[in-house]
Amino acid sequence: MANKGKPVIDRERCKGCLLCVRSCPTKVLGADLSPNSWGYYPSKAVNEEKCIACGNCYQVCPDAAITVYRQ
C-alpha cells in the first residue's frame, strides 16, 4: 500500500513561488485564493487524500514553509 501523508503549509512563511505545486507528483497542492498578511498567495493542499508522503514539496521549498506528516 502506498504511503499516506499530510502536507501542512505555514501560510505566513510561504512566498507563493508555487515550486511545491510543480514538484508534487500527485497534484495535491494548489494556490490559495486568499493572501497571507504579506500579500502573497500561499500554496494549499487541495487534494490532501492523494498525498503519498514523498517529501518533494518539503525539499523544494526555499522558505521551509512545508512540513509533511506521515499517516
Ligand code: SF4
Ligand atoms: S515552495 Fe514553499 S514558498 Fe513556494 S509556494 Fe510552496 S510553500 Fe510557498
Ligand code: SF4
Ligand atoms: S509529500 Fe509528495 S505527494 Fe505529498 S504533497 Fe508533498 S510533493 Fe505532494
